[in-house]
Amino acid sequence: MENDLENKQSQSRMVAAVDLGSNSFHMVIASLEENGTLKIIDAIKEMVRLGAGLDSRNYLDEESQQRALDCLNRFSQRLQNINKKDIRIAGTNTLRIAKNARKFIKRAKKVLNHQIEIISGIEEARLVYHGAIYSLAELGNKRLVIDIGGGSTEVIIGENLKPMMLESLEMGCVSITKKFFADGQITKSRLKAADIFVRREIESIKYEYLETGWEQCVGTSGSIRSISKVLLVNEITDGTITDNGLKQLLDKVLDFKVIHKIKFNGLINQRQPVFIGGLVVLNAVFKALKLKQMVASDGALREGLMLDIVGRIKHEDIRELSVEHLARRYDVRQVHAENVIASCRHLYDELAEKWSFTDENDQLLLFWAAQLHEMGLAISHSGYHKHSAYLALNSDMPGLSMQEQQFLSLLIRYHRQKFQLNDFESFSAKYRRKALRLIIILRIAVILNRSVPEYQLPDYRLETKKQSLTLRFPEHWFDDNPLTIADLENEVDYLEAIGFKLKIKHLK
Secondary structure (H helix, E strand, O other), rough: OHHHHHHHHHEEEEEEEEEEOOOOOEEEEEEOOOOOOEEEEEEEEOOOOOHHEEEEOOOOOHHHHHHHHHHHHHHHHHHOOOHHHHEEEEHHHHHHHHHHHHHHHHHHHHHHHHOEEEOOOHHHHHHHHHHHOOOOOOOEEEEEEEOOOOOOEEEEEEOEEEEEEEEEOOHHHHHHHHHHOOOOOHHHHHHHHHHHHHHHHHHHHHHHHHHHOOOOOEEEEEHHHHHHHHHHHOOOOOOOOHHHHHHHHHHHHOOOHHHHHHHHOOOOOOOOHHEEEHHHHHHHHHOOOOOOEEEEOOOOOOHHHHHHHHHHHHHHHOOOOOOOOHHHOOOHHHHHHHHHHHHHHHHHHHHOOOOOOOOOOHHHHHHHHHHOHHHHHOOOOOOOHHHHHHHHOOOOOOOOOHHHHHHHHHHHOOOOOOOHHHHOOOOHHHHHHHHHHHHHHHHHHHHOOOOOOOOOOOEEEEEEEEEEEEEEEEEHHHHOOOHHHHHHHHHHHHOOOOOOOEEEEEEE
């Protein structure tokens, strides 16, 4: 019996999610059971306060970066034996706004030996909703979900498993504490100023949310859970967050006069420095949205990340749905897109080994670029590739990180016409080489399908070196496809400008 149990555990697929928040870093590891459920087997949280390291110009200072890297070094040991495909590491508000985020991420990737995604505020809200709902037993009613992080607050209305309205507001427990209580002093005037600031931030969404309505209010993440615990331990409520309970806590906080003297039974020392910021935000949200009570949920962003991993494992990738939605929205020619994807697939498979393509995600982004490359035609035929790239970069695309959207936009932008090399200057040599090779595949696939109504099995052969590609066609092909040959000959000049040689020859 014991050996059977050990074998079953060893066969379980492990998944891990790491949330690089503005206040805390969280890591959750779970086993994916045979019935498709997740069993949490490890959870680690460290108060890093990355957001507190932002200076007035939004640069992360070295001290906060080092705290974060030390934390990630500890996390890395636990991630070593998990398949990289089954790990997601996501950065949120601080890494969205930090001007030196790219340099920090480069250092962090070396520590973790894994890619780090920066997710948009809207994507964070989507993941938070799914994480919060996953932790609640009952479904069926409309819910308002509030997540107060270190640098942002996510406000979501959803029904069952589907989020309906998603917003991310630029305010959190760290940023509000830093903005209004930087010297640690607590006064009535400062509390009022902070309250007005937060309520102004909520004003932009207030009326639409109130009009939509909800049946239950759920709060998640550290600030809200710590407030719930303080209310419970101090016998103010049963753990339910209420408008009256928040008022009592604010009155008591004002009596403490300075942050380092804030003492509540149930409030851990690490939460003390930013407790007031979270309390101010939650109280203002209660007033603006006319809330009376809220229940706290254990699920949050990290659980949402894990559910996305499971979806990809089950081939239920939310990113696919996002791409399909955009294609429908802009009336993309589906048959043509499928032809281009088929050509991309053939070229990718032929070149994968010689061009060192190893990341399955890059292949997916190539295919999605092929699917969406024409959506800019809905705006204008002139320069449609630029319109397509803009739409890919700036549309809400659930499931895609900000880096993935940027890369997708880049592929689409350069699927035709000349290159602007300055758009690639900030990339590392390895990243630039990969991007350009995928773009070359997309460009050739588009040309081969420009005037062909139905996909034709490839009757050409490929020969490649590091900086050259030869396409060999049958003799009849030159006579039957003069326009395509002319386009390929133009492509020779375009690619020569980036130091790449394309050769068009007859089959021997």
